[in-house]
Amino acid sequence: MEQIDILVSEVGPRDGLQSLQQIMPTAAKCEWISLLAAAGVREVEVGSFVPASVLPQMADTAEVVAHAKTIPxxxxxxxxxxxxxAENAVKAGADKISIPLSVSETHSLKNVRRSHTQMLEEIHSIAELIAAQPAERRPYFEVGLSTAFGCTLEGPVSEELVVRLAVLAIEAGAAEVGLSDTTGYANPAQVRRLVKKVWDAVGRERLNGVHLHNTRGQGLANALAAMDIGITTVDASMGGIGGCPFAPGASGNIVTEDLVFLVEAMGLRTGIDFDGLLRARNYLAGALPGVEIFGFTPEAGLPRGFQNT
Amino acid sequence: MEQIDILVSEVGPRDGLQSLQQIMPTAAKCEWISLLAAAGVREVEVGSFVPASVLPQMADTAEVVAHAKTIPxxxxxxxxxxxxxAENAVKAGADKISIPLSVSETHSLKNVRRSHTQMLEEIHSIAELIAAQPAERRPYFEVGLSTAFGCTLEGPVSEELVVRLAVLAIEAGAAEVGLSDTTGYANPAQVRRLVKKVWDAVGRERLNGVHLHNTRGQGLANALAAMDIGITTVDASMGGIGGCPFAPGASGNIVTEDLVFLVEAMGLRTGIDFDGLLRARNYLAGALPGVEIFGFTPEAGLPRGFQNT
Incomplete structure (x- = not known):
């Protein structure tokens, strides 16, 4: 496959769809994911293994994984x-498993009713589960440090705590940690500082990705800051679905289409074809009647004479 | 006055209002500008000296300048x-005069019906006019290189042409040049490259500012790129009014409120107080019934525990 510089990891089928009232039919999810892959998207978070009673939108995740696994x-x-x-994810054959660990313990207790210690025990158990699988069935295991840039309940969070939890997550058996701006509080200086602090503690190869929100319009500036210093994976959601839309045009998640334009315009390769991305976007819009689909670049169009790398 | 790191130059009263159908009454413009200044905004482009037959929204610019001049x-x-x-601007007592020079000659001919040569002659005449004034009445004279990052008519523009026109504008008597992404085509790599090329040709002190659009959602990422390498003046428009809004939430101009949040969150000083900015925004919204006012940060609110520098 063609070499890429930046992995745009599409989280719409999970982070986007789980926040909508309506439930996208399994066949539509599968078709959307196929169109994303056809556009050149290399990684898709296709769902979440949570009880259907909690998130009925994600009840078909095993089926969606099964389909996605057929895409070369x-x-x-x-x-x-x-x-x-994690047991269900392993059974379904997922290539990668992520678990969120909230740096704000207040948020963790409120959200998943678990303390940091309890979460780290869970992470350790998952790592053991994965290690017990035959090599070809071992998914890659990442811990996403959520509220890493601040919490709506606690306010600022300690950067030293972020670093400490990163170390503990790796010690508990995670292959990698990610930094998540769950609340849209991050700024570019903070992104650079925090990534470097975590790298100093766990090594560069243990932190490759960021999950940023656009709540205050800073999503792409923060993504740029991260990529400038060497982050190579950036999460984004097609049409910006998901997250907490406060304002017209404000999405929780970074809009995939605008991120791909940012990266490709700078001459870095995502492997993603913009026309293909628009086909996936059009399909998504049709499959989610009444849901607002965000994104500046698709509306404005690519610049005259623009070439994908 | 308190030292600042980044000058956020408010262009809403000119760039924003001139693009609206409705005409804001002179008294409302004056009150809005007073509120902007009260929030700590140091520079405002208050209007444009064009024939009232062309832009009736700007017919009262001399009166607005007279009011703004009373604000310490x-x-x-x-x-x-x-x-x-320029003659009218000098007569009115403006502190700073900007004239756009479009790098795309196609755009220049279509927009102002003048070639590069004709525009450079005009710039030379303005410089002579300014030099002939008594020292205390000489406005600062800037040439804004528009379509510097690409043109909707020509497509990509030559970076060498941008540099050449910057040199010619300085030789013709401009104190400074600025780079304008009129079309929203710019990307961060291009911003850094082009600013450095112009600096190499005319000296750093001759290029301090950029005027960026958010048409493809890249406005703040481009502003960050510019500030990272040492640009100290960034234009923005309150509520993102003006420019070419293609998409919901898409403004032509960078939203002042989001830019101020970006800069202050990084620990750089704008001298601008966010509460004061919101008062000016609320006034603006009331004075422009039916006009969509953009901005993510005002809708989402400042992060919990956030402190202005």
């Missing part, structure tokens, strides 16, 4: 909240 | 399209 070259990622979810 | 510490900037406009 696609890394199939899922979110899990706990060991039970 | 405020730099009062105006746009002029030609020598005639």
């Amino acid at each position: 070259g696609l890394d199939v990622a899922v979110l899990v909240p706990n060991l039970r979810g | 510490g405020l730099d009062v900037a105006v746009l002029v399209p030609n020598l005639r406009g």
Whole structure:
């Protein structure tokens, strides 16, 4: 496959769809994911293994994983909240498992009713589960440090705590940590500072990705800051679906289409074809009637004479 | 006055209002500008000296300049399209005069019906006019290189042409040049490259500012790129009014409120107080019934525990 510089990891089928009232039919999810892959998207977070009673939008995740696994070259990622979810993810054959660990313990207790210690035990159990699998069935295991840039409940969070939890997550058996701006609080200086602090503590190869929100319009500036210093994976959601839309045009998640334009315009390769991305976007819009689909670049169009790398 | 790191130059009263159908009454413009200054905004482009037949929204620019001049510490900037406009600007007592020079000659011919040579002659005449004034009445004279990052008519523009026109504008008597992404085509790599090329040709002190659009959602990322390498003046428009809004939430101009948040969150000083900015925004919204006012940060609110520098 063609070499890429930046992995744009599409989280719309999980982070986007789980926040909508309406439930996208399984066949539509599968078609959307196929169109994303056809556009050149290399990694998609296709769903989340949570109880259907909590998130009925994600009840078909095993089926969606099964479909996504048939697409050559696609890394199939899922979110899990706990060991039970990880067991289902392993059973389904996911290539990558992510579990969120909230740096704000207040947020963690409120959100998943678990302390840091309890979460780290869960992470350790998942790592053991994965290690017990035959090599070809071992998913890559990442811990996403959520509220890493601040918390709506606690306010600023300690950078030293972020670093400490990163170290503990790796010690508990995660292959990698990610930094998540769950609240849209991050600024570019903070992104650079925090990434470097975590690198100093766990090594560069243990932190490759950021998950940024656009709540205050800073998403792409923060992504640029991260990529400038060497971050190579940036999460984004097609049409900016998901997250907490406060304002017209404000999405929780970075808009995939605008991020791909940013990266490609700078001459860095995503492997993603813009026309293909628009086909996936059009399909998504049709499959989610009444849901607002964001994104500046698709509306404005590519610049005259613009060439994908 | 308190030292600042980044000058956020407010262009809403000119660039924003001139693009609206409705005409804001003179008293409302004056009150809005007073509120902007009260929030700590140091420079406002208050209007444009163009024939009222062309832009009736700007017919009262002399009166608005007269009011703005009474505000202590405020730099009062105006746009002029030609020598005639500059004469009026000097008469009105503007502190700063900007004239756009389009790098795309196709755009220049279509927009102001003048070739590069004709525009450079106009710039030379304006410089002579300014030099002939008594020292205390000489406005600062800037040439804004528009379509510097690409043109909707020509497509990509030559960076060597941008540099050549910058040199010629300085030789013709401009104190400074600025780079304008009129079309929203710019990307951060290009911003850094082009600023450095112009610096190499005319000296750093001759290029301090950029005027960026958010048409493809890249405005703040481009502003960050510019500030990272040492650009100290960034234009923005309150509520993102003006420019070419293609998409919901898409403004032509960078939103002042989001830019101020970006800069202050990084620990750089704008001298601008966010509460004061919101008062000016609320006034603006009330004075422009039916006009969509953009901005992510005002809708989402400042992060919990956030402190202005």
